[in-house]
Amino acid sequence: MDFFYVFLVGTIIGSFLNVIIYRIPIGESIISPPSHCGNCDSRLRPLDLIPILSWIALKGKCRYCSSKISYRYPFVELLTGGLFLFTYIAVGIDQKLVAYLVLGCMLIINTFIDMDHFILPNIILLFGLIAFVLLTVFLPFISWRDSFLGAFVGAVPLLILFLLTKGRGMGPGDVKFMGVIGLYLGWKLSLLTLFLSFILGGIFGILLLATRIKDKTDAIPFGPWIALAAFISMYWGSDIISWYLGL
Structure with missing residues (x-):
C-alpha cells in the first residue's frame, strides 16, 4: 500500500506541476484564478481534477465546452507519479529522498517549459x-x-x-x-x-x-x-x- 500512496501523492503533485508549466511562461499566478478551462473559462470542479482518471473519464475533453484537453496533462501526472514511486523504491526513507523529489519536479517543469517556449x-x-x-x-x-x-x-x-x-x-x-x-x-x-x-x-x-x-x-x-x-x-x-x- 505504501507504493500506491506514494504514486498517488506524485500524481497530485503532477497536477500542480501542470499548472506551473502552463502559467509561469505566460506570467500568470499559479494560485489565482483557480483551475479553469482554457477555452470556455469554466471553473473546474473537484471531479474534473482527479489526476489521470478525470481525463480518461471525460475522454480528453472539457466537460463544459467539449474542447480537447491535451494528453500532456495526464502524461505529466503519470510521469510525476512514476518519479515519486521510482525514487521511493531507489532511495528509500533517506535524506536524499526529499531532495531528489524536489530536483525531479524541477526537471519535469523545466523540460516542458523549454520544449514549449525555449x-x-x-x-x-x-x-x-x-x-x-x-x-x-x-x-x-x-x-x-x-x-x-x-x-x-x-x-x-x-x-x-x-x-x-x-x-x-x-x-x-x-x-x-x-x-x-x-x-x-x-x-x-x-x-x-x-x-x-x-x-x-x-x-x-x-x-x-x-x-x-x-x-x-x-x-x-x-x-x-x-x-x-x-x-x-x-x-x-x-x-x-x-x-x-x-x-
Missing part, C-alpha cells in the same frame, strides 16, 4: 536554489563542498560555450540550470550529467536533421537533455561511474 524561467531555478539551501540546513544530504564543486563543474563549461558562441550554441538558462542541478548532485554526478546531456542532445539533433524535421537554422532546446541526463545520474550515476572506472 526558456528556463529564473523563478523555477530560484525555487530550486532556495529549496536546496533549506534542505541542506534541515535535512543535510550532501556536503557543501561537494555541492559547490558540482555547481562549478556543471555550469562553467556551459558558460564558456555560451561566451564562445555568443549565445548561439547555449542559452544562459542552460548555464544556470546546470549550476542548480550540480548543487544537488555533487561534482562527480554533475560531470556525468554534463557528459550525458551532450551525448543525448547530439544523437537527438542528428536524428532530427537526418529526418528533416529540423534544419541547421532551427533552434533545439537543450534543457530537456540536461534534465534527462540528470535523471540518469540520480538513479544510476554511481553505477555508471564505477563501471567506467573498472574498464
Whole structure:
C-alpha cells in the first residue's frame, strides 16, 4: 500500500506541476484564478481534477465546452507519479529522498517549459536554489563542498560555450540550470550529467536533421537533455561511474 500512496501523492503533485508549466511562461499566478478551462473559462470542479482518471473519464475533453484537453496533462501526472514511486523504491526513507523529489519536479517543469517556449524561467531555478539551501540546513544530504564543486563543474563549461558562441550554441538558462542541478548532485554526478546531456542532445539533433524535421537554422532546446541526463545520474550515476572506472 505504501507504493500506491506514494504514486498517488506524485500524481497530485503532477497536477500542480501542470499548472506551473502552463502559467509561469505566460506570467500568470499559479494560485489565482483557480483551475479553469482554457477555452470556455469554466471553473473546474473537484471531479474534473482527479489526476489521470478525470481525463480518461471525460475522454480528453472539457466537460463544459467539449474542447480537447491535451494528453500532456495526464502524461505529466503519470510521469510525476512514476518519479515519486521510482525514487521511493531507489532511495528509500533517506535524506536524499526529499531532495531528489524536489530536483525531479524541477526537471519535469523545466523540460516542458523549454520544449514549449525555449526558456528556463529564473523563478523555477530560484525555487530550486532556495529549496536546496533549506534542505541542506534541515535535512543535510550532501556536503557543501561537494555541492559547490558540482555547481562549478556543471555550469562553467556551459558558460564558456555560451561566451564562445555568443549565445548561439547555449542559452544562459542552460548555464544556470546546470549550476542548480550540480548543487544537488555533487561534482562527480554533475560531470556525468554534463557528459550525458551532450551525448543525448547530439544523437537527438542528428536524428532530427537526418529526418528533416529540423534544419541547421532551427533552434533545439537543450534543457530537456540536461534534465534527462540528470535523471540518469540520480538513479544510476554511481553505477555508471564505477563501471567506467573498472574498464
